[in-house]
Amino acid sequence: MxxxxxxxxxxxxxxxxxxxxxxxxxxxxxxxxxxxxxxxxxxxxxxxxxxxxxxxxTALRIAGAHFPSMKTIEDFNCDYQPSLRRDVLAHLATTTFIPKAENVILLGPPGVGKTHLGIALGVKACQHGYPTLFDTASGWVQRLGQAHQAGTLSEQLRRLKRYKLLIIDELGYLPFDAEAANLLFQLIANRYEQGSVLVTSNMAFGRWGEVFGDDVVASAMIDRLVHHAEVLSLTGDSYRAKNRQDLIITNEQT
Structure with a gap:
């Protein structure tokens, strides 16, 4: 040399x-x-x-986001979601909503691709340099509950602010008691106009009171989420049900 x-x-x-x-x-x-x-x-x-x-x-941010699987916008088949505005999805994929601390709400029945889109937008956020953290609604409640019991909830909420996007998946699949509902409300309130939240739910807003067991808490949470948000409603049949049906038909033909 x-x-x-x-x-x-x-x-x-x-x-x-x-x-x-x-x-x-x-x-x-x-x-x-x-x-x-x-x-x-x-x-x-x-x-x-x-x-x-x-x-x-990007690889470090994706690993740190703890996505349950890798999904991309490009892999999402919009043909099965005619109600989904592709221009809105393309705009969200630019992640310009994140520096504005705006939110995204994905509503629809099970199996229509809400989690796929949630993860895909999270991956886009990571690719654009935004720290992101994913968990189910139950997972978030468990995380916050442990911090509350340890007397570190305020510290935990402060630490979460370093993530520019939090993803709350599967809100509505399980009902919450009063303490859990209060913890989730504190998370949303703490993020209000400070950081972006992406929520997927199988429940229309009118039924969130059933999830939280309190119409007042549900209303207050919805108010903070939708004030600066893009709300997308997905309809149609379940992808998983369709895939199972396609598999059955294929097996019957062979």
Whole structure:
């Protein structure tokens, strides 16, 4: 290794730029072969470093979000959801709602793709640099309940503010007692105009009182969620039911 090679290797280590350490020589040869200017070579090297750093950051944010599975907007079949406005979905996929601390509410019966879209929008948020955290409504209640019992609920709510998007999945599948409803309300109230929340629910707003056992709490929660929100209603048959039916038909034909 020449003195210049050693110097560049040392400098990239000091500057914590491992990608440049790996690619500068091959890109230098390409630059000589193709007659790049100094500026073009510098831009190429920096672009590779930035691209790798962004990809690494995205991977860390996705891992830290604790999604139950990986779903993407591109994999979502809008043909089964004619009521879903594709222009609205495309706008949400830009994640511009997040810096505005706006919310997204996905309503519809089981199996129509609410969780898929919730995860997919969460992945988009991670890709755009926004820390995201996913859990079911029951999971959030359990997390907050443990903090409450430990006397650290206020601290937990403060820590959650570092996440620019919180996803509350499956709200309405299980009813909550008064304490659980109060904990979830505190989470929503703490996020109001401070950070984005994405909620999926199989219950229309008019039935949220059944979930929380209190129409007043439900109304107060809905009021804070929808004040700055995009509400999407999904209809149609269950994807899972359709997939099972397709499988049955396929097996009968074989």
């Amino acid at each position: 020449s003195e210049l090679d050693s110097t560049i290797t040392h400098l990239t280590q000091v500057m914590k730029m491992p990608t440049i350490r790996k690619v500068w020589q091959s890109l230098a040869q390409q630059a000589r072969d193709e007659g790049w200017s100094h500026e073009e070579y510098l831009a190429a090297v920096l672009q590779r470093q930035v691209a790798d750093r962004e990809a690494s950051g």
